[in-house]
Amino acid sequence: MESLLVTQAINVAYEVLILAVLVLGLAVVMGLLNVLNIAHGEFVMMGAYTAYVIQKAGLPYLAAVPAAAVFCGLVGLAVERFLIRPLRYDPFDTLLATWGLGLLLRKLVELAFGRGFLSVEIPIPGSMDILGEAYPAYRLVLMIISVIVLGAVFVWYARAPTGSRIRAMVGNPALAEAVGIHTRQLARNTFVAGTAWAGVAGVMIAPLTPVEPFMGLTLIVNSFFALVIGGMGTVTGLFAGSGIIGGLQGVLSEAVSPTLAYISMLLLSILFLWQRPRGLFPRP
Amino acid sequence: MVSFLVRNGLILGLLILVPTFLGEFWAYQLGLYFLYALAAMGVGLAWGQAGILPLGQGMFVAIAAYLAAYGLFGFGVSPLAYFAIPLSALAAALFGLIFAIAIFRGRSEQGPSFSLITLALTLATFQVATTWASVTGGFNGLRNIPGLPGLSDFLDLYYLIAVVLGLAIAMVDYLVRAPIGALWRAVADNERRLAFLGYDVASLKASAFAIACGLAGLAGALYAPQQNLVTPDLAGFAFSGDLVVFAAVGGRTTVLGPVIGAIVVGVLSAELRDRFPWWEIVIALFFIVVVLRLPGGLMTLFAPLRRLQLARSPMPMPSLAPVKARIAAPCSVAFEEVRVRMGDVTILDGLSVETGDEGVLCVIGPNGAGKTSALNVMTGALPKRGGRIIIDGVDVLRPQPAAVARSGVGRKFQTPSVFSKLTIDQNLAIALWAGRWRGFDLLRPSLFGWTSPLLDEMRRRFGFLTAGGKPASDLSHGQRQILELTMALITEPRLLLLDEPCAGLSHEETAAVIDAIQWARGALNLRIIIIEHDMELVRRLADRVVVLHQGRFLADGSVEEVQGNPDVRAVYVGGSR
Numbered sequence: 085m086e087s088l089l090v091t092q093a094i095n096v097a098y099e100v101l102i103l104a105v106l107v108l109g110l111a112v113v114m115g116l117l118n119v120l121n122i123a124h125g126e127f128v129m130m131g132a133y134t135a136y137v138i139q140k141a142g143l144p145y146l147a148a149v150p151a152a153a154v155f156c157g158l159v160g161l162a163v164e165r166f167l168i169r170p171l172r173y174d175p176f177d178t179l180l181a182t183w184g185l186g187l188l189l190r191k192l193v194e195l196a197f198g199r200g201f202l203s204v205e206i207p208i209p210g211s212m213d214i215l216g217e218a219y220p221a222y223r224l225v226l227m228i229i230s231v232i233v234l235g236a237v238f239v240w241y242a243r244a245p246t247g248s249r250i251r252a253m254v255g256n257p258a259l260a261e262a263v264g265i266h267t268r269q270l271a272r273n274t275f276v277a278g279t280a281w282a283g284v285a286g287v288m289i290a291p292l293t294p295v296e297p298f299m300g301l302t303l304i305v306n307s308f309f310a311l312v313i314g315g316m317g318t319v320t321g322l323f324a325g326s327g328i329i330g331g332l333q334g335v336l337s338e339a340v341s342p343t344l345a346y347i348s349m350l351l352l353s354i355l356f357l358w359q360r361p362r363g364l365f366p367r368p
Numbered sequence: 369m370v371s372f373l374v375r376n377g378l379i380l381g382l383l384i385l386v387p388t389f390l391g392e393f394w395a396y397q398l399g400l401y402f403l404y405a406l407a408a409m410g411v412g413l414a415w416g417q418a419g420i421l422p423l424g425q426g427m428f429v430a431i432a433a434y435l436a437a438y439g440l441f442g443f444g445v446s447p448l449a450y451f452a453i454p455l456s457a458l459a460a461a462l463f464g465l466i467f468a469i470a471i472f473r474g475r476s477e478q479g480p481s482f483s484l485i486t487l488a489l490t491l492a493t494f495q496v497a498t499t500w501a502s503v504t505g506g507f508n509g510l511r512n513i514p515g516l517p518g519l520s521d522f523l524d525l526y527y528l529i530a531v532v533l534g535l536a537i538a539m540v541d542y543l544v545r546a547p548i549g550a551l552w553r554a555v556a557d558n559e560r561r562l563a564f565l566g567y568d569v570a571s572l573k574a575s576a577f578a579i580a581c582g583l584a585g586l587a588g589a590l591y592a593p594q595q596n597l598v599t600p601d602l603a604g605f606a607f608s609g610d611l612v613v614f615a616a617v618g619g620r621t622t623v624l625g626p627v628i629g630a631i632v633v634g635v636l637s638a639e640l641r642d643r644f645p646w647w648e649i650v651i652a653l654f655f656i657v658v659v660l661r662l663p664g665g666l667m668t669l670f671a672p673l674r675r676l677q678l679a680r681s682p683m684p685m686p687s688l689a690p691v692k693a694r695i696a697a698p699c700s701v702a703f704e705e706v707r708v709r710m711g712d713v714t715i716l717d718g719l720s721v722e723t724g725d726e727g728v729l730c731v732i733g734p735n736g737a738g739k740t741s742a743l744n745v746m747t748g749a750l751p752k753r754g755g756r757i758i759i760d761g762v763d764v765l766r767p768q769p770a771a772v773a774r775s776g777v778g779r780k781f782q783t784p785s786v787f788s789k790l791t792i793d794q795n796l797a798i799a800l801w802a803g804r805w806r807g808f809d810l811l812r813p814s815l816f817g818w819t820s821p822l823l824d825e826m827r828r829r830f831g832f833l834t835a836g837g838k839p840a841s842d843l844s845h846g847q848r849q850i851l852e853l854t855m856a857l858i859t860e861p862r863l864l865l866l867d868e869p870c871a872g873l874s875h876e877e878t879a880a881v882i883d884a885i886q887w888a889r890g891a892l893n894l895r896i897i898i899i900e901h902d903m904e905l906v907r908r909l910a911d912r913v914v915v916l917h918q919g920r921f922l923a924d925g926s927v928e929e930v931q932g933n934p935d936v937r938a939v940y941v942g943g944s945r
Contacts, residue, residue, distance in 0.1 A: 188652035
C-alpha cells in the first residue's frame with residue numbers, strides 16, 4: 085500500500101511538472117502578451133512530429149530539441165508577422181485568427197503524416213529505483229529537466245530586465261517605445277520564444293503520448309485552464325495553476341476516473357472564469 | 369413592412385423550390401445544412417449583433433437533440449410528437465437565458481471569459497454525454513430515433529425544415545431591425561454608455577444569447593428526426609468551432625451571412641472533401657482572411673444587391689415619445705467621508721461634500737484632486753472603500769451605473785462616449801427610449817420615429833444632429849461632445865454630471881453649449897454638477913464652486929470667494945499656506 089502511494093505521489097508530481105512545462109510557452113504568449121493563442125497546442129504537436137522525424141532519420145533524440153525549437157520558432161515568426169501583428173495583438177481577434185490557424189496546422193500535418201497515431205520510441209529506456217519502487221527512467225529525467233528549466237525561468241524572470249520591459253510594453257506600448265524599448269522586436273521575440281518553447285515541450289512529451297494531429301487540443305485545454313486558474317503574467321500563477329490542474333487531474337484520475345478528473349477540471353475553470361476571471365495570482 | 373414581407377417571402381419560396389431545381393438527391397443533404405444554418409444564424413446574432421462570441425453552441429444543439437430524441441421515442445406515432453420539437457428548442461433557450469444572466473449579471477467587462485466558459489461547458493457536456501451511457505447511449509449515441517409521424521420520406525422533412533429556416537430568418541431579420549437590434553449593436557459598441565443611460569446590459573446580452581440558444585435548440589430538435597441518430601459529437605469542440613466558422617465565413621453582421629456560410633461550406637465540403645484533400649485548408653485560410661481583412665465575409669460579395677432596396681427600412685413616422693414620469697425636484701447628492709483606493713494609491717481620502725440649493729455646482733481642483741473619481745464612485749464606475757453616498761436621501765450601498773441612471777442621474781464623460789458605429793439618429797433614439805419603453809416596445813420599429821420637445825430644441829440649436837443617417841464615427845470631436853451632451857439631456861435627468869463638457873470645442877461651439885446648458889437647466893429644473901478647469905466657463909455658469917484637493921474637500925463658495933481663498937491660491941499657485 086505504501087509503495088503504491090509513493091508511485092502515485094510521483095505520478096502526480098510528474099503530471100504537475102509536465103503541465104507546468106507545457107503551460108510555460110502559453111504563459112509567455114498569453115500571460116505576457118495577452119495573445120490568446122488557441123493554436124498553441126498545435127505548436128506542441130508540431131514539436132512532437134519533429135521528434136518523430138528526427139528519430140526516424142536515425143539522429144540522436146537530443147537533436148530534436150534544437151530542430152523543434154527552430155522549426156516552431158520559424159512558424160511562430162511567420163504567424164507573428166502575418167497574423168498577430170496585423171491584428172495589433174488584440175486578445176479577441178487573435179483568439180479567432182489562431183482558431184483558424186489551429187484548423188490549418190492540424191490539416192497540414194494530417195496531409196503530411198496521415199491521421200493515424202504515430203509512436204516515438206522512448207530515448208532512455210528502463211527504469212530506476214525510487215524508495216524501492218521501479219519508476220520509468222525517462223519520466224524521471226523529464227521531471228529533473230522540468231525542475232531545472234522552471235527554476236531557471238523563475239530566477240531569470242525575477243532578475244533580468246526583459247521581464248519588466250515586456251510588462252512595460254504591454255502596459256503602455258507608446259510610453260515603452262518612448263523610453264527606448266523596441267516594442268515591435270520585443271513583442272516579436274517574446275511570441276517566437278513562446279512558440280519555440282512549445283516545440284521543445286512537444287519533443288519532451290512525444291515518447292509518452294500518441295502523436296497525432298489532434299493531440300494539441302487536449303493539451304491546450306489543460307494549459308489554458310491552468311493559466312485561467314493560476315492567473316496570467318506571473319510565475320506564481322503559472323505554478324499555482326499547473327499545481328491545481330495537474331494535481332487535480334493526477335489525484336482524481338488515479339483515485340476515481342480520468343473522466344471525472346477532466347470534468348472536475350472544467351467545472352473548476354468555469355467557476356474561476358465566472359467569479360474570478362483574473363485567476364489566483366494575476367499580474368497587478 | 370412591405371419590403372420585409374417581399375424579402376422574406378422570396379427567401380422562403382427559394383428554400384422550398386430548391387429540390388425542384390436540384391433534384392431530390394440534394395434534399396437530404398441540404399436539410400442537414402439548413403439545420404447547421406439555423407444554429408450558425410444564432411452564432412451570428414450573438415456575435416455579429418451583440419458582440420458576444422459563443423464558442424460552445426454545439427452544447428445547446430446537443431441538449432435539444434437528446435431531449436427531442438426522447439420525445440420522439442416516447443410519443444411514437446402520436447401527433448403529440450410534434451410538440452417535442454418546439455419544447456426541446458425552448459428548453460435550450462431557457463437554459464441559455466439562465467446561464468447568460470448568471471454570467472453577465474453584475475459584470476461589465478467585455479473580455480473573452482464568457483466565450484471561454486461556453487467552450488469549457490461544451491467540453492464538459494461532451495464528456496458527460498460520452499460517459500453517461502444509460503441515458504445518452506454513450507459514445508455511439510441514441511440510434512433508430514423515429515421520424516416525425518405523418519412525414520413519409522426525407523423530402524417531407526426537407527419541406528418542414530425549409531419552412532422553419534425561412535421563418536427563423538424572417539424572425540431574426542425582424543429583430544435586428546427592431547429597437548432591440550439597435551440596442552444589441554449598442555452593447556457591442558459601447559457597453560458602458562448603454563449602462564449609464566439606464567439600460568440593463570446583462571439582460572440585453574442574455575436576450576441575444578437566449579435567442580441564439582433557441583435557434584441552436586431548434587436545429588438540434590430537428591436533427592434527431594432528420595438523422596435518426598444523436599451522438600455526443602454534437603457537443604464536441606469541432607462542431608461548435610464549425611458553427612463559428614460558418615458564421616464568420618458567411619458574414620456574421622448580416623442575417624443571411626451565417627446561413628449562406630453554413631450552406632456554401634457544407635455543400636462544398638461534401639463535394640470536395642474526398643476528391644480534393646486540400647479543401648479544408650482552403651476553408652481554414654479563408655477563415656483567417658475573414659478575421660484579418662474581411663469582417664463582412666462572403667456577404668461582402670452581395671453588397672451590390674443592396675441597391676435593389678429590398679433591405680431598406682422606410683423612415684418611421686415621427687411621433688411624440690411618451691412623457692417620462694419624473695419627480696420635479698432636482699436630485700440631491702451627499703458624500704460623507706467617502707474613501708476610494710486603487711492598489712496603493714489613495715484617490716478619495718474621506719471626501720465630504722453635498723449639494724445645496726444651487727442649480728449649477730462647479731467642481732474644480734488641480735489634476736489628481738479626485739474630481740472625476742468622485743463622479744465615478746457615485747455612479748458605480750469605481751468601488752468605494754468607506755463612507756456613505758446619499759442620493760436623494762437614500763444611502764446607496766453599492767451604486768450600479770444603470771440603477772443610478774434610472775434614479776435620474778445623467779452623465780457625460782470627459783472623453784466623448786457615444787455609439788460610434790451607430791448613426792446619429794440611432795444614438796439619439798437609444799437615449800430617448802431609456803426609461804420610456806414599456807413591455808414589448810423594443811419590438812416595435814415605430815420607436816425609431818420617437819421624438820421629444822427637448823430633442824427638437826437641441827436639433828434646432830445644433831444643426832448637425834439633423835443629419836441623422838451619418839455614423840457617429842464620422843463626427844468631429846466637438847460634435848461628438850455635443851451629441852453625448854444631447855443624449856444625456858434627452859433622458860431628462862434630474863441631476864446631470866458633466867466632465868469638462870467644452871474640452872476641445874471651438875469658441876462658437878463653447879458659447880452654444882453654455883447657452884444650451886443654461887436653457888436645459890431652466891426647462892428641466894435640473895441640477896448640474898460640472899467638472900471644469902476653464903475659469904471663464906466656471907464664472908459664467910456656476911452658482912457655487914467646490915474645490916477638491918488630494919481627495920478631500922478644500923473650500924467652497926461663490927467664484928469670488930473661492931478665488932480669494934488663501935488655501936485655494938496655495939494649491940493652485942503652490943505658494944506657502
